[in-house]
Amino acid sequence: xxxxxxxxxxxxxxxxxxxxxxxxxxxxxxxxxxxxxxxxxxxxxxxxxxxxxxxxxxxxxxxxxxxxxxxxxxxxxxxxxxxxxxxxxxxxxxxxxxxxxxxxxxxxxxxxxxxxxxxxxxxxxxxxxxxxxxxxxxxxxxxxxxxxxxxxxxxxxxxxxxxxxxxxxxxxxxxxxxxxxxxxxxxxxxxxxxxxxxxxxxxxxxxxxxxxxxxxxxxxxxxxxxxxxxxxxxxxxxxxxxxxxxxx
Amino acid sequence: xxxxxxxxxxxxxxxxxxxxxxxxxxxxxxxxxxxxxxxxxxxxxxxxxxxxxxxxxxxxxxxxxxxxxxxxxxxxxxxxxxxxxxxxxxxxxxxxxxxxxxxxxxxxxxxxxxxxxxxxxxxxxxxxxxxxxxxxxxxxxxxxxxxxxxxxxxxxxxxxxxxxxxxxxxxxxxxxxxxxxxxxxxxxxxxxxxxxxxxxxxxxxxxxxxxxxxxxxxxxxxxxxxxxxxxxxxxxxxxxxxxxxxxxxxxxxxxxxxxxxxxxxxxxxxxxxxxxxxxxxxxxxxxxxxxxxxxxxxxxxxxxxxxxxxxxxxxxxxxxxxxxxxxxxxxxxxxxxxxxxxxxxxxxxxxxxxxxxxxxxxxxxxxxxxxxxxxxxxxxxxxxxxxxxxxxxxxxxxxxxxxxxxxxxxxxxxxxxxxxx
Ligand SMILES: Nc1ncnc2c1ncn2[C@@H]1O[C@H](COP(=O)(O)OP(=O)(O)OP(=O)(O)O)[C@@H](O)[C@H]1O
Ligand SMILES: [Mg+2]
Numbered sequence: 001x002x003x004x005x006x007x008x009x010x011x012x013x014x015x016x017x018x019x020x021x022x023x024x025x026x027x028x029x030x031x032x033x034x035x036x037x038x039x040x041x042x043x044x045x046x047x048x049x050x051x052x053x054x055x056x057x058x059x060x061x062x063x064x065x066x067x068x069x070x071x072x073x074x075x076x077x078x079x080x081x082x083x084x085x086x087x088x089x090x091x092x093x094x095x096x097x098x099x100x101x102x103x104x105x106x107x108x109x110x111x112x113x114x115x116x117x118x119x120x121x122x123x124x125x126x127x128x129x130x131x132x133x134x135x136x137x138x139x140x141x142x143x144x145x146x147x148x149x150x151x152x153x154x155x156x157x158x159x160x161x162x163x164x165x166x167x168x169x170x171x172x173x174x175x176x177x178x179x180x181x182x183x184x185x186x187x188x189x190x191x192x193x194x195x196x197x198x199x200x201x202x203x204x205x206x207x208x209x210x211x212x213x214x215x216x217x218x219x220x221x222x223x224x225x226x227x228x229x230x231x232x233x234x235x236x237x238x239x240x241x242x243x244x245x246x247x248x
Numbered sequence: 249x250x251x252x253x254x255x256x257x258x259x260x261x262x263x264x265x266x267x268x269x270x271x272x273x274x275x276x277x278x279x280x281x282x283x284x285x286x287x288x289x290x291x292x293x294x295x296x297x298x299x300x301x302x303x304x305x306x307x308x309x310x311x312x313x314x315x316x317x318x319x320x321x322x323x324x325x326x327x328x329x330x331x332x333x334x335x336x337x338x339x340x341x342x343x344x345x346x347x348x349x350x351x352x353x354x355x356x357x358x359x360x361x362x363x364x365x366x367x368x369x370x371x372x373x374x375x376x377x378x379x380x381x382x383x384x385x386x387x388x389x390x391x392x393x394x395x396x397x398x399x400x401x402x403x404x405x406x407x408x409x410x411x412x413x414x415x416x417x418x419x420x421x422x423x424x425x426x427x428x429x430x431x432x433x434x435x436x437x438x439x440x441x442x443x444x445x446x447x448x449x450x451x452x453x454x455x456x457x458x459x460x461x462x463x464x465x466x467x468x469x470x471x472x473x474x475x476x477x478x479x480x481x482x483x484x485x486x487x488x489x490x491x492x493x494x495x496x497x498x499x500x501x502x503x504x505x506x507x508x509x510x511x512x513x514x515x516x517x518x519x520x521x522x523x524x525x526x527x528x529x530x531x532x533x534x535x536x537x538x539x540x541x542x543x544x545x546x547x548x549x550x551x552x553x554x555x556x557x558x559x560x561x562x563x564x565x566x567x568x569x570x571x572x573x574x575x576x577x578x579x580x581x582x583x584x585x586x587x588x589x590x591x592x593x594x595x596x597x598x599x600x601x602x603x604x605x606x607x608x609x610x611x612x613x614x615x616x617x618x619x620x621x622x623x624x625x626x627x628x629x630x631x632x633x634x635x636x637x638x639x640x641x642x643x644x645x646x647x648x649x650x651x652x653x654x655x656x657x658x659x660x661x662x663x664x665x666x667x668x669x
Contacts, residue, residue, distance in 0.1 A: 048623050052615065076625035088620035092638030101634065102624035109625065158624065 001026040001197045002047075002067075002166060007058035008222075009046045016042045018222035019058065024166075024215075027194040031208055031233060032201045034219035035241045040201045041085050043219070044168045048082040049075050062166065076102075077109030079165030083155035083172045085201075090142035095154070096124060098142045099161050106162060127160040132183050148175035156184050163191075168199045173207040185210030205237040256307030257289035260416075263313060264382045271385065273363030281371040281381035291375050300558040300590040301500055301529040306472050311416035311444050314340035321347055324406040328436045328466065329658040331651055335402035341417025341445075342386045347404075354398045354431070359387035359420045366422050366450040368478035374502075376474050380418040380448040387420035387447070390433070394426035394454075400652070401431060405447070407439025407471065416444035423449065425457035425485075434652050435463040438495065442470045449477040453485040455509065460488045462652050464659050467495035469526065476502045483509030483538075490647050491518035492656050493528045494663050500529040507534070507541035507569075514541075519548045519643040521663055522555035522587075529558035536569035536599075543573070548643040549580040550636050551587035552667070562594040565602050572597075574604035581639050582612055583632070633664055 002024040009017040016039045024030050034040055046053050047060065049072035060067040067075060090098065103123075104114040115123070124138055133153055143151050152172050159167055169188070173181055188198065188211050200211060208216075208230065216232040217224050220241065226232065264282050271278060290307050291298040321339045325347055334351035337344045343358045350356060371378035392398045405419065425431055437445060445467060453459050459479075467473045473496040479487040491501050505514040520528040534543045549557040559578040580589035593606040613635050621631035640660065647653045 050619050050623075071628070072619060072622040073625050073627050073631075076623060082623055084620070088616050090617055090620070090635075090638060092641040093634060098621075098624075098634075101630070102621075102626055105627060105630065106625035162624065 001063060002199070003061040005059050007043075007046070007060060008056045009042060010054050010056055011042065011052065015056070016222050017046065020219075020222070020224055022217060022224055024197055024199060026197055028214040029188075029192065029198045029200060029211060030215045030217060031213040032199060032217050032219050033203065033233065033236055038219045039222040040219055041170055042222075044082050044085075044170045044199075044201065047168060048072055048080060073105065074109070076162070077106050081159055081162055081164030081167045083152070083159060083167065083169045085170040085174070087143050087151040087155050089144045091144050093142050095140055095142050096121065096138040099124060099158060102158070103161055124157075124161060127157055130160065131157055131187060132179075133157065149177060149180055152176055153180060153184065156187050160187060165195060166197045166199070168201070170201045171203065172200075173202050173204060181207065182210060205233050208233045256309075257285065259310065260379060260383065261286055267383070271383075272360060273365060277365050278382055281378040284372050285375060285378040285382055288375050288378070297531070297560070300560070300592075301498070301527065303474075303498070305498060306444060306474070309414060309442065309444075312413050314342065314415040314417050315410075316342075319408045321406050321408060324408065324439060325404065328404060328406070328438045329464070329655040330402060330404060330436065331400070331434065331655055333400050333402065335404055336388050337404045337406065338386065338388070338419055339406055340408055340415055340443075341405070341419045343388070351398065351401050353396055354401060355391040355393070357389040359389060359422070360385060362389050364389075364422070365420070366452075368450040368452075368480055368504075369448050369476070370478075374476055376446055377448050377476050380420060380446050380476070384418045384420040384448070387422070390421075390423045390431070392425045392429040392431050392457075395428045396426070397430040399432060400649075401433055403433060403435040405437040405439075405445060407441070407443040407445060407468070409439065409441030409468070411441065414442040414444070416446065419447045421447060421449040423451045423459065425453050425459050427454045428456045429454065430458045432460045432649060432652065433462070434655065435461065436466065437464070437473065438466045439468050439471060441468055443468070444472045444474070447475045449475070451477065451479040451487060453479065453481045453487050453512075455482045456484045457482075458486045458488065460649070461490075462647060462656070463489065463491045463501075464656060465491070465493045465495055465499060465501065466659055467499065469495060469497060469524065471496050473499040473501075475500070477504065479503070479505045479514065481505070481507050481509065481512040481514060484511050485509065486513045486515075488513075488515045489517065491516075491530065492659065493518065493520040493522070493530065494659060496526065496528070498527045500531065502531045504533045505535070505543070506537060507543065508537050510538045511540045512538065514543045515646065516543070516545045517547065517643060517646045519550070519640050520557050521550045521640070521660065522557055523552040523667055524555060525553065526555045527558075528555070529560070531558070531560040533562045534564065534574065536563070536565045536572045536574065539569055540571040541569065541573070543575070545576045546643060546646065547578045548640060549578070549589055550583065550640065551580060551589060552583035554584070554586040556588045556590070558590045560592045560594070561606065562596065563604055563606075565595075565597040565599050565604065567598040569599045570601045572599060572602045572604065574602070576606035578608045579639075580608075580610045581636065582610060583636070
């Protein structure tokens with residue numbers, strides 16, 4: 001599904017990713033853990049196509065296609081979704097309108113018919129309910145005045161509506177209360193199956209108790225320094241990252 | 249005055265000499281205006297008030313007297329987002345009863361019939377007002393009696409396109425609201441080809457009256473729009489205006505609002521969306537004459553291509569105008585490196601207990617917001633338009649009336665359509 005080979009990237013001339021190798025087979029959920037500043041968000045931005053991140057080497061294949069050659073919107077249309085660590089506020093843009101525009105853009109790109117406001121609201125309301133979000137969330141401006149946790153839930157709402165093939169969740173659990181964490185985990189688990197692949201970036205074992213990953217990778221200094229099964233997350237919880245940084 | 253400007257002014261003065269005997273109204277007022285225009289001519293960028301806006305293209309062009317139009321104008325009218333309900337339609341500056349729908353609860357007439365010049369306009373100071381005063385033939389005369397809520401009235405100007413014969417017209421409008429009266433006036437101007445639309449409007453707002461004045465300037469991209477409005481607001485009254493400027497090659501919207509009675513208020517909000525080589529100038533002069541008055545201005549500019557936007561906002565606070573509350577904000581979104589905004593706030597304060605503030609921001613589209621939208625599958629061009637619309641929304645939100653708001657939204661949509669084409 002996703003094959004990252006020797007990927008390097010820099011921001012403003014500073015090398016952040018230093019040769020990442022990572023393969024996520026279709027239908028699996030992999031977790032990425034790693035110290036602050038190790039490059040986890042950078043990886044997620046590079047995968048989704050943010051322009052200020054310069055790819056300095058390596059390749060990424062998404063379902064066999066050259067992901068790095070695609071525009072961000074084309075990546076989304078192909079089925080990639082990034083839940084932002086810091087969701088962006090869009091004053092003056094209504095949440096429902098935003099999501100309908102996104103869904104219809106993706107549907108158009110896939111050759112599917114667009115949905116009218118009524119059809120869309122039906123889908124959106126159902127997703128809002130499933131995520132136990134307040135109804136007025138759809139009426140408000142995108143992320144404006146949302147609490148930290150509400151912003152993360154709004155990312156999950158977009159995921160539920162866009163139904164991606166590959167989701168990257170960048171610390172979606174940070175800032176969520178315990179109930180919200182469970183709801184979000186249930187949302188992810190509900191999508192699990194051969195058509196849903198995920199890369200879950202987190203600092204906490206707690207999330208991985210709910211979303212049990214197939215593999216766990218440790219990212220340090222812009223490299224994957226260790227990979228293992230779910231038990232690796234427990235080991236990290238107990239021992240911390242000491243020693244990993246130089247293991248590369 | 250240089251030679252070209254003198255020639256430009258001379259042709260209008262020549263026209264005045266030819267028409268002088270036949271023009272309606274007080275000839276002395278016209279003669280004085282002509283003398284002022286003869287002495288000063290068109291303003292140049294050396295005049296402080298016209299520093300950022302050059303009228304050179306206007307003075308270099310040749311304009312003709314509008315003929316009695318054979319066109320019925322219905323097609324041009326259909327291009328504007330006109331709403332159902334009463335409307336006064338002017339074609340090339342002349343009232344067109346066939347296209348108009350007269351209101352029931354408002355007294356309406358025309359300048360051609362009444363020929364009364366008001367007392368607010370200053371042809372002695374403002375050259376374009378002198379030009380208007382000298383040559384005006386027609387305009388709307390609107391009166392709302394004391395205590396009447398007149399609802400919505402539309403004032404529409406359309407210009408016909410006669411190739412090779414660009415017309416100039418100088419309508420003179422007058423709006424009077426009696427005590428406690430209310431009116432929502434939706435004004436629109438548009439047309440085809442090259443022409444000069446030089447309207448002067450006087451608005452008298454009596455005690456406790458509220459005039460909401462929403463204006464859409466959507467002139468042809470090869471036309472010139474130079475409008476001057478004077479509003480005078482009595483005790484407890486409000487002149488609440490929103491100006492959306494989308495059209496014209498060169499446009500200047502100049503508003504003089506005088507808060508004459510205690511606790512009167514004015515909002516001079518607006519937005520300009522300009523592309524190509526369009527030039528749009530929004531100039532306001534708010535005079536706080538009485539205590540406890542409030543003025544609010546938020547003006548947003550969206551500039552693409554090589555467009556140039558100008559905002560000049562002056563707040564004058566007289567010695568007597570204690571407890572004045574004045575606010576002014578000008579924001580610009582530059583969508584291209586060649587677009588330009590000039591912003592000149594000016595405060596002249598002679599009272600001591602005053603709260604006045606102004607600010608200006610200039611920026612480009614936010615890269616993070618753009619990426620966020622694109623990461624959701626929204627193509628770049630659409631993402632840009634969403635962000636620009638969001639920027640404008642805050643300005644347009646000042647319009648409380650939903651149908652009027654929808655009319656302006658339609659004009660903004662059409663503007664985008666033209667940009668994409
Ligand atoms: N625009 C930038 N200019 C310079 N350095 C940057 C820029 N963006 C990110 N960095 C640096 O790149 C490094 C990796 O950042 P990144 O956000 O990918 O870390 P992370 O692993 O997601 O950390 P966290 O766990 O705190 O979210 C950090 O040292 C950060 O300061
Ligand atoms: Mg991060």
